Structures are given as C-alpha cells and as structure tokens.
Amino acid sequence: MLPLPTFSVLSPRAVSDAAQMLTDHPQARLIAGGTDLLPSMKYGLFTPPTLIRLGGVSALQEISVTEAGGLRIGAGVTLRAVGRDVRVLSLYPALAAATRTIATSTIQAMGTLGGNLMLDTRCAWYNQSTFWRGALGGCLKCHSAPEGAICHVAPKGKGCYAAHSADTAPGLLLYDAEVELVSTRGARRVAVAALYGDDGRDWIRRAPDELLTAVILPPPPAGRVVHRKLRARGSIDYPLLLTAAAFDPDRGPRVVVSSVGPRPVELGGVAEAWEAGGVEAVAEAAYKQVSPLSTHVWPAPWRKKMVRVEVRRALEAAISGV
C-alpha cells in the first residue's frame, strides 16, 4: 500500500472563495479529479499541507457558447463530458478525440480539462515511488533530492526535460485557445501557446495564487485539426509522442509536437517546407527539428523516427478532411 501523506482539506463552493483560499494558504494545492495529483502524492513527489477541493465549485463545470461564436469550457468539466458534448464534437473534433485517448474511460469520467492542462510534466526517472527514486539518489526535479543529484536524461546539464504529456494541449494550441486564470488580484487570459515554459520543473506560467477557471475557444478555423497519439497500448498509457496538425486551404498547414520536452512546440518553417515539397517535406522538417530524449521507457531513437511518420499521418488526415 502507498499511503497518502497527512494533509487537511478545504472545500470552496465559489471561484472567489477558492481564489481567496489559495491566497490565504500559499502552500496549498488544488485538487480537481485528483487523477494526476493523488498518484504523485502517493509516490511522495510532493507533500502539500492542504488540498483545496474544486469538485464543489459548480461554476467551473459549465460549457457555454461565447458571443464570438466559440465555446467556453469550465476547468472542472470532466474529460468525458468534453468528449461527448455535441458542440465540442461538431466544432472542435480534435479536442473531443484527444479527451477520448486519455488514460481509460473510467479516468476520463474523473479527470477534468483544467487538470489536464495543468498536468505535471512526466519522466520515467521521476514518476516513480520514493523507494525507486531513492535508489538512484533522486534527480533535479525531486524536491527531496540530496545535493549533487543529477538529471539521468542529460547528466551534464542543469535543466530538466520532463515531458509535457497533456493530450488536449496540442489541439487546443492549434485552435488558438486561451485559458482564464483568476486570483484575488483579478482575472487574465493567456494563450495555450504561451502557457508553458522550457524547464520540466517550472513548466507552467501560472502564478501560485492563480486558479484556472475556463478554456476559451475562438470560432473554429476553416480547415480541419487532427490529433494523433503514439502510445504503447491502446488504453491506459501516457503518450510517447503527441502530434496535432491543422490544414487551412488558404493559410496552409500548422504542426504541433508534444511529449518530447516540457512544452508542446509548434514547428517552425512549416509553410516553407509545404511550399517546397508538400507533406513529405513537412514531415522531414519535423524530423530534423524534434529530438526526443530518454524521458520515456521506449527508446528515444525510435520515437524520433516516429516523429516523421506521425506528422505525415496527421497532416494527411487534416488535408483529406478539408
């Protein structure tokens, strides 16, 4: 048995109460579905003294149409509800598809969209029990690691490369979605494209007192967006590689690759490659730009080869869907 550390709980009913509690208890962590947070706490990755439960905040559980003609999806809406919503299915099919590839049908009924966008970065050397990590002397991401701990992925480096693994992020980035962050200081919006940083220890540009309240989607783009997930089994597994591609007949293709580092990355030079050589050239450009590291149990060289394959497949699907 993996016991949970001791903590106390707070159960707000309103967003403003939750924001106030985050301000009053700076060491507290938010818990939504708990499907990322509780396994991590059982593994001793962190031990917050207090958990603020978002399950009772009903305002976070709504989906509504915006004035602009897009959708506003509350952070507390479950992945299952997102994946089944008729508006999401018709306007943002790649988002619905992404939610349906997350973990399992049971976990989709528990986990939330907000929790998914706030999912901790993952690494085969870090997401392990206290005992397992202790045998290796921990790593740079472990709070309890002794002095002299190294990164097992890039032992000479000072950075952490733990992989962004949230399935919904690449597609939301191509839909130009934003998130709303609320604190006692007010509300602000951040593009999903600007939400993440380059170090696996400090990957999210959210202030500690901020609560993610909603994902805001503008009206869908002209072309189709496609989400693809590479994983070991057809169920349960976290991604080995995530690819999203969009194809707008007027603007050409866009490609995002994720689970290869601390943030989803929109590839550069895609328009030029497309002009020069179509799908194959874009796939080749992706292969040259993306270098998976040994943050996963599956070999990085194979994952690199699959970048070319997955980008080609995603882009072909986006084009044929136009």
Added chain:
Amino acid sequence: MPTEPDDDLVLTLRVNGDRRRLLIPANRTLLNLLRQDLGLTGSKHGCDVGDCGACTVLVNGAPRLSCITLAAEAQDAELLTVEGVAVGGALHPIQAAFHEQVAAQCGYCTPGFVMALKALFDERPDPTDAELNEVLGANICRCTGYTKILAAARQARERMNGRST
C-alpha cells in the same frame, strides 16, 4: 479571517443503500474508507495509483477509481460497490455471466470489471462491442486474459436485452 482547513471531516453518504455517518481524517482515500472503516473488502487494492481498475466503484452512478479518490469526494453521495450489485441474493446478470463463462482465475480483478461494466450498462443498456472493449480496456487482468472476460460482457449484454446466448 481565513477559513481554517479541516484535518478531519464528518462524512455522510449512502453505501449500497445504507446511510452512513463517519468521522474520518482528511487524507482518507475512498478505497481505505470502504475496506478499513466499513469492512467492505470487495473493492480491491491492486496498484494503488490508478493504473489497474481493481478498486472501481460507482459514485452517483459514475465509475471512479477509489484508490485515487478522496473519501471527501463522496460527501452526500450514493455509493455502489460490488457488495451491492446482487439484488435479493440473486447474482446480477454481469456477475452470473462472469461465473458461467469462467471469466476469473484469481478473481482479484473481477470486482473492478463488474463495476466498470455496471456503469456502462446503467448508462447504455445495449452497448456495441467497441463500447465494451473500451470499458474492458480500463481494467487490467493479469491471469484470465480478456477473451473470457469479453465473452462474459457480451453474454451479460445479450441476457439483459432479452436475447438468448
């Protein structure tokens, strides 16, 4: 004045139809509440971190992995565990199908499969094979293999829809 967080809480809920009221520490998981506080050991302790599905229960009709659910989430909820699935001493058609198809060897995973399927059938009385597969993919069996479990799920579906198998 800031709200003080609770170290303990009084939980009121219904478990398999019975009303319960307990004082529990805030860090109690739903699985430990069931197994230790209520003595309901049908829900199993498998991986303890959300990977295997052996601890699946229904909270207000929705499937949940009780090992990674705080007991606090079940405040005022209607909880169904494998102990509450048989009605009046008669096995539920899902349980009967697992029995008839010999879809268990060690049986450790079985309560989780039964509960995951119960959640599906309650929502979609006549699911497709693809829907059955999706739900079976949420649970891990280490000994029987999935052929007999799928056969049991199909048999339950046919019987519950008045078709013979």
